[in-house]
Amino acid sequence: MITLSQAQLIRGSKVLLDEATLTIYPGHKIGLVGANGTGKSSLLALIMGKLSLDKGDIQVPREWRIASVAQETPALDVSALEYVLDGDKEYRELETALRAAEESNDGHAIAELHGKLDAIGGYSIRARAGALLAGLGFSEDKQSSSVKSFSGGWRMRLNLAQALLCRSELLLLDEPTNHLDLDTTFWLEDWIKAYPGTLVLISHDRDFIDAIVDEIVHVENQKLNFYKGNYSTFERTRAERMAQQQVAFDRQQRERAHMQSFVDRFRYKASKAKQAQSRLKALEKMTELLPAKADSQFYMEFREPASLPNPLIAMENVSVGYADKPILGKVHLNLVPGARIGLLGRNGAGKSTLIKLLASELKPMTGRYEPNPGLNIGYFAQHQLEYLHMDDSPLMHLQRLAPTHREQELRDFLGGFGFVGDMALSPVAPFSGGEKARLVLALLVWQRPNLLLLDEPTNHLDLEMRHALTLALQSFEGAMVIVSHDRHLLRLTCNDYYLVDGGEVRTFDGDLDDYHQWLLEAAKAAAARSSDDGSGASVDKKQQKRLQAELRQKLSPLKKQQEKLEKQQQKLATRLAELEERLADTSLYDAANKAELTQILAERTSLGAEQDDSEMAWLELQEQIDAIELEANA
Numbered sequence: 001m002i003t004l005s006q007a008q009l010i011r012g013s014k015v016l017l018d019e020a021t022l023t024i025y026p027g028h029k030i031g032l033v034g035a036n037g038t039g040k041s042s043l044l045a046l047i048m049g050k051l052s053l054d055k056g057d058i059q060v061p062r063e064w065r066i067a068s069v070a071q072e073t074p075a076l077d078v079s080a081l082e083y084v085l086d087g088d089k090e091y092r093e094l095e096t097a098l099r100a101a102e103e104s105n106d107g108h109a110i111a112e113l114h115g116k117l118d119a120i121g122g123y124s125i126r127a128r129a130g131a132l133l134a135g136l137g138f139s140e141d142k143q144s145s146s147v148k149s150f151s152g153g154w155r156m157r158l159n160l161a162q163a164l165l166c167r168s169e170l171l172l173l174d175e176p177t178n179h180l181d182l183d184t185t186f187w188l189e190d191w192i193k194a195y196p197g198t199l200v201l202i203s204h205d206r207d208f209i210d211a212i213v214d215e216i217v218h219v220e221n222q223k224l225n226f227y228k229g230n231y232s233t234f235e236r237t238r239a240e241r242m243a244q245q246q247v248a249f250d251r252q253q254r255e256r257a258h259m260q261s262f263v264d265r266f267r268y269k270a271s272k273a274k275q276a277q278s279r280l281k282a283l284e285k286m287t288e289l290l291p292a293k294a295d296s297q298f299y300m301e302f303r304e305p306a307s308l309p310n311p312l313i314a315m316e317n318v319s320v321g322y323a324d325k326p327i328l329g330k331v332h333l334n335l336v337p338g339a340r341i342g343l344l345g346r347n348g349a350g351k352s353t354l355i356k357l358l359a360s361e362l363k364p365m366t367g368r369y370e371p372n373p374g375l376n377i378g379y380f381a382q383h384q385l386e387y388l389h390m391d392d393s394p395l396m397h398l399q400r401l402a403p404t405h406r407e408q409e410l411r412d413f414l415g416g417f418g419f420v421g422d423m424a425l426s427p428v429a430p431f432s433g434g435e436k437a438r439l440v441l442a443l444l445v446w447q448r449p450n451l452l453l454l455d456e457p458t459n460h461l462d463l464e465m466r467h468a469l470t471l472a473l474q475s476f477e478g479a480m481v482i483v484s485h486d487r488h489l490l491r492l493t494c495n496d497y498y499l500v501d502g503g504e505v506r507t508f509d510g511d512l513d514d515y516h517q518w519l520l521e522a523a524k525a526a527a528a529r530s531s532d533d534g535s536g537a538s539v540d541k542k543q544q545k546r547l548q549a550e551l552r553q554k555l556s557p558l559k560k561q562q563e564k565l566e567k568q569q570q571k572l573a574t575r576l577a578e579l580e581e582r583l584a585d586t587s588l589y590d591a592a593n594k595a596e597l598t599q600i601l602a603e604r605t606s607l608g609a610e611q612d613d614s615e616m617a618w619l620e621l622q623e624q625i626d627a628i629e630l631e632a633n634a
């Protein structure tokens with residue numbers, strides 16, 4: 001088991017843990033929760049041996065193999081499958097040793113190594129790696145693609161696959177669903193449920209935590225507080241404790257006030273001096289109880305839209321796609337005030353394409369598409385974080401939208417999104433992904449939209465901000481269309497679900513559990529088709545080759561464009577690294593070098609924007625490729 005006793009952990013000038021104690025038993029699944037910055041990720045690093053305690057003791061069984069997700073993925077030429085296999089170092093070592101033994105014709109060593117490979121499941125490892133990659137959304141073609149051909153989010157999936165492939169007694173996962181869609185989140189949840197070892201999980205997806213863990217460790221006030229049960233049980237138990245704590249605090253304050261009043265009245269009166277002194281000592285010894293307080297610093301509420309025209313958007317027989325390739329066709333959809341639609345569908349089916357159509361980032365190819373003149377769209381997507389002005393503060397961003405409003409009014413509004421004090425006046429550049437997402441949401445809310453388009457709005461948001469967003473969406477008066485892997489958010493804010501599949505958009509008659517079942521049945525049907533032995537409707541070999549050739553012909557120009565963008569990104573990354581190295585030179589900040597510093601900063605900003613545009617273009621091409629492959633495999 002893992003034990004921490006009287007643990008103190010300091011990072012910089014901040015004390016994360018102080019006199020903290022914790023025991024994690026073998027085979028238990030732990031959810032690690034707490035506000036951002038309280039030290040959850042640092043605790044995982046401590047368990048892995050990457051950090052050391054400043055005081056106290058930590059014990060992790062030496063024989064335990066620990067698996068965790070790497071945070072960086074080098075741009076390698078090796079295939080996705082081989083990269084995942086590299087995660088099992090013991091297998092790779094045995095594989096190398098076996099090749100050497102075969103070259104030297106050492107029969108004894110060959111037999112021994114085959115026995116070791118069999119013992120660790122080496123003969124099935126490629127099948128297991130392939131199954132993991134398939135579960136994480138990698139088609140067979142993608143499994144043979146080079147690591148460097150994938151975007152950052154897909155590379156994180158490769159790192160996750162590496163961690164899941166490793167044989168381990170302890171699995172440490174820090175926000176594993178951040179780069180996943182809903183389908184893959186379902187798959188990962190089922191995989192982790194079957195994991196036999198000990199799990200420590202950090203996640204802001206409450207449904208994901210609820211389904212997996214049986215114990216919660218809450219990091220708060222530099223302590224590790226243990227709760228039995230899943231996250232929902234933890235919330236109820238903690239709320240009860242906080243209520244009891246508030247009652248105890250109020251009672252203590254009354255007792256303190258009563259004793260202090262006695263002391264103030266009689267401490268200098270001879271006949272009462274002894275009693276006053278006794279009460280003074282009791283006051284000094286009284287344990288300070290922290291008042292219970294609302295856990296979340298966030299509060300958001302959508303402002304009433306200036307108008308609510310009906311319908312907001314009318315669509316009939318609309319098709320949409322990229323260049324001359326339609327991704328969706330025959331779309332019939334009327335968006336009216338009060339509509340709350342959650343989009344479901346497999347990766348690459350076209351959910352984001354539909355959102356971009358509604359946001360006017362894509363134009364309809366055919367059909368009737370009529371937005372109301374009074375339409376006011378609030379669009380949230382991850383790439384919009386890059387449009388923030390990195391040198392400006394949250395207040396400056398809001399002042400551009402509201403130049404006539406008082407500064408205090410704007411600061412009060414930003415405070416509801418966690419931008420309080422100096423943070424409201426600080427440059428955005430060093431903000432975390434979650435903080436930037438909060439700012440984009442704040443700017444969106446201020447503009448009083450009557451149609452909300454939300455594409456994975458909870459990525460990087462912590463549980464408290466997700467809760468605030470959920471409450472705000474429940475009272476939003478306009479229409480909403482949302483794509484999210486956060487089932488809790490979907491369940492509490494959506495009235496209707498639409499399924500994007502096979503190039504069509506249709507209503508889905510069921511809830512998220514029904515959708516999970518639909519995914520499982522679709523996967524079984526696909527497996528049955530792929531394992532067809534030819535006794536039924538088998539595909540003619542020549543026909544199959546012709547279809548594959550046509551598919552390669554369709555994909556070739558898109559992949560060539562991607563390769564061009566990748567070369568551009570590599571050049572940009574090299575130049576940006578050179579600029580960062582120059583900026584690290586302290587002499588650059590001397591007054592004599594002011595002109596050079598200004599030029600370097602301007603070039604870095606320009607290149608950063610160019611890099612962002614290039615990556616967005618790459619992702620749009622990848623979405624087209626995914627859609628074409630999905631259509632071909634349907």
